[in-house]
Amino acid sequence: MKNLKIKKGQDLYKKAKKLIPGGNMLLSKRPEMFLPDFWPCYFSKSKGCVVWDLDKNKYIDMSIMGIGTNILGYGHSEVDKAVLRTVQDGNMSTLNCPEEVFLAEKLIELHPWAEMVRYARTGGEANAIAIRIARAATGRDKVAICGYHGWHDWYLATNLQDSKGLEEHLLTGLEPNGVPRNLKGSVYPFSVNNIEQLRKIVSENKLAAVKMEVQRSIPPYPGFLEEVKSLCSKNGIVLIFDECTSGFRENLGGKHLKFKVNPDLAMFGKAIGNGYAINAIIGKRKYMKNAEKTFISSTFWTERVGSVAALSTIKYMEKNKTFKKIIAQGKKIKNKWKELSIKYKIDLDIISMDSIPIFLFKTNHEIKKKFIINEMLKEGILASNIIYVSISHTDEILKYYFRKLDKIFHKLSIISKQNLEKEANKSLLLSHFKRMN
Ligand SMILES: Cc1ncc(COP(=O)(O)O)c(C=O)c1O
Numbered sequence: 111m112k113n114l115k116i117k118k119g120q121d122l123y124k125k126a127k128k129l130i131p132g133g134n135m136l137l138s139k140r141p142e143m144f145l146p147d148f149w150p151c152y153f154s155k156s157k158g159c160v161v162w163d164l165d166k167n168k169y170i171d172m173s174i175m176g177i178g179t180n181i182l183g184y185g186h187s188e189v190d191k192a193v194l195r196t197v198q199d200g201n202m203s204t205l206n207c208p209e210e211v212f213l214a215e216k217l218i219e220l221h222p223w224a225e226m227v228r229y230a231r232t233g234g235e236a237n238a239i240a241i242r243i244a245r246a247a248t249g250r251d252k253v254a255i256c257g258y259h260g261w262h263d264w265y266l267a268t269n270l271q272d273s274k275g276l277e278e279h280l281l282t283g284l285e286p287n288g289v290p291r292n293l294k295g296s297v298y299p300f301s302v303n304n305i306e307q308l309r310k311i312v313s314e315n316k317l318a319a320v321k322m323e324v325q326r327s328i329p330p331y332p333g334f335l336e337e338v339k340s341l342c343s344k345n346g347i348v349l350i351f352d353e354c355t356s357g358f359r360e361n362l363g364g365k366h367l368k369f370k371v372n373p374d375l376a377m378f379g380k381a382i383g384n385g386y387a388i389n390a391i392i393g394k395r396k397y398m399k400n401a402e403k404t405f406i407s408s409t410f411w412t413e414r415v416g417s418v419a420a421l422s423t424i425k426y427m428e429k430n431k432t433f434k435k436i437i438a439q440g441k442k443i444k445n446k447w448k449e450l451s452i453k454y455k456i457d458l459d460i461i462s463m464d465s466i467p468i469f470l471f472k473t474n475h476e477i478k479k480k481f482i483i484n485e486m487l488k489e490g491i492l493a494s495n496i497i498y499v500s501i502s503h504t505d506e507i508l509k510y511y512f513r514k515l516d517k518i519f520h521k522l523s524i525i526s527k528q529n530l531e532k533e534a535n536k537s538l539l540l541s542h543f544k545r546m547n
Pocket of ligand 1: 232259260355379
C-alpha cells in the first residue's frame with residue numbers, strides 16, 4: 111500500500127488516554143492489542159468488510175469485525191433499512207415497542223425448549239441477569255463458570271479466591287479491585303472438558319448455577335455437555351449456556367442446538383443485532399418467572415432499535431442460510447493458513463470454531479503476530495491472528511488477503527530472529543515518518 115499515513119487516529123488516541131481511563135471502553139479494541147504506536151485507532155466509515163480511518167485510509171477488515179458483532183458485514187443494507195425506518199417512526203416512547211414481543215416469539219420458535227425471554231444491551235448485563243435469576247430461583251449463591259462472561263462483580267469475584275482464577279478463561283493478572291471482598295468464595299472456575307473438576311466443585315458446594323460457553327477455542331468432547339447437564343439436574347443447579355459469541359454464528363440459534371443439549375437458560379448477544387446493541391436471555395418458564403421476584407429493570411433495555419435489528423438480522427440469516435457461508439469461508443481460511451505454514455515451514459496451531467478461526471505461532475508467538483499486524487497494515491489490511499468471519503468475506507476478499515499473507519509469511523520465513531523484532535517495530539515507523547515529513 112502506498113502513502114499510508116496514520117496520524118489523526120494516533121493523535122486522538124493520545125488525547126483519549128487523558129480523558130477516558132484506559133483510552134476506550136473495550137480492551138479488545140485498544141491499539142495496544144495491535145500496534146500501539148501505529149494502529150489507526152478510529153474509524154470514520156465502515157461498510158461490508160471495509161473500514162476507513164480518520165486519515166481517509168481504507169482497510170479490509172480481516173480481524174475482529176467489531177469483535178464479532180457484524181456477521182452480515184458492516185452497514186448491512188436490509189438491517190439498516192429496518193433500523194432507519196424505526197429511527198424515522200420513533201425509537202423511544204412512554205409505551206413499549208411491539209418488536210420485543212415479536213423477537214421473543216422468534217427466539218422461542220428457534221429454541222422450543224425455552225418459554226420466556228428477557229433483553230439487555232450487553233453480554234455482561236445479560237449474564238448478570240441470568241445469574242440473578244438462577245440465584246433467585248434456587249435460593250443459593252455460589253456458581254461455577256467456564257469461559258468469559260463479562261465484567262460484572264459476580265464474575266470478577268472469581269479472582270478474590272484465587273488470583274489466577276480467570277487466567278484460562280479471560281486474562282492473567284486481572285485485579286478484582288472494587289469487587290466486594292465478601293463475594294470471595296462465590297465463584298468456582300472449571301476447565302473446558304474437565305468433568306471431574308466440575309464434579310468436585312458440585313460435591314463441595316451448593317451451587318445456584320453452572321454458567322459456561324458451549325464452545326470457544328476447544329470443542330466439547332462428545333458427551334461432555336450431556337454430563338454437565340445431568341450433573342446439574344441431579345443437584346438442582348440451573349444450567350446456563352453463555353452463547354454471546356457462539357450463538358447465531360454457525361447455525362440459526364444457539365450452538366447448543368447443534369450439540370443437541372438444551373440448558374435451563376441461555377443468552378445471546380454479538381451476532382444477533384449485526385452491530386446494533388441487543389442481547390437476549392431465554393429460558394424455561396419456571397426459572398425465568400423468578401425475574402418477577404427480584405428487581406431486574408432498565409430504561410434502555412426497552413429501546414426499539416435493538417429488537418428491530420435483531421428481527422431483521424435473524425430474518426436475513428434464516429432466508430440466506432448465512433451460517434453455511436460463514437462456516438465454508440472459515441474452513442477455507444483454516445486450510446489456507448495450514449498450506450502457508452507447510453509451504454514456509456512456519457509451525458502453527460490452528461484452532462477455534464470455523465466461524466472464528468485463530469492461528470498461534472508455536473514459537474515467539476507475540477512478536478511474530480506483531481510482525482503480521484504491521485506488514486498487513488502496510489498492505490491496507492486490518493489483521494492479526496484471528497478472524498471473525500462475516501458474509502462480506504467473499505472468495506475475492508480471501509484471495510486478496512492470502513496473496514498478501516503469502517508474501518508476508520515468505521518474509522517471516524527468511525528473516526533472522528534478531529531482525530524480527532526490529533522489523534516489526536521499524537518498517538511501519540519508516541513509512542509513517544516519511545509521510546509526516
Ligand atoms: C461468551 C461471552 N460472554 C460475555 C461477553 C461480554 O459481552 P459484552 O462485551 O457485550 O458485555 C462476551 C464478549 O466478548 C463473550 O464472548
